[in-house]
Amino acid sequence: SIGMEVIKSGRSTEFTTGVVLSDDFTIRVNYNNLGVLFFDNQIKTTKMSEGGDSGSCLVEKHTNKPVGLLFAGTEKE
DSSP: OTTOEEEEEETTTEEEEEEEEEEEEEEEEEETTTEEEEEEEEEEESSOOOTTOTTOEEEETTTOOEEEEOOOOOSOO
C-alpha cells in the first residue's frame, strides 16, 4: 500500500530501504529485441536500486513479508 516502508538486498546496492509511492504505476521498458513493453499496476518506490539489483525481493520492513520483485529502475520519475 502507498506509504509502506520496504527493504531489499541487491547485488549492486546491497541493503536499502524505500517507501511505496504508488501501487498503480505504469512503466515502459524498451527491450531491444521486443520493442517497448508496458507493465501496468506496478509498485513504484522511492529510489532504492541501481543496475544489477533486478530480481531483488522487496519485503515489508516491519513484517518481512514479500510485496514485490524489483525490476526496471528508472531515473526519469
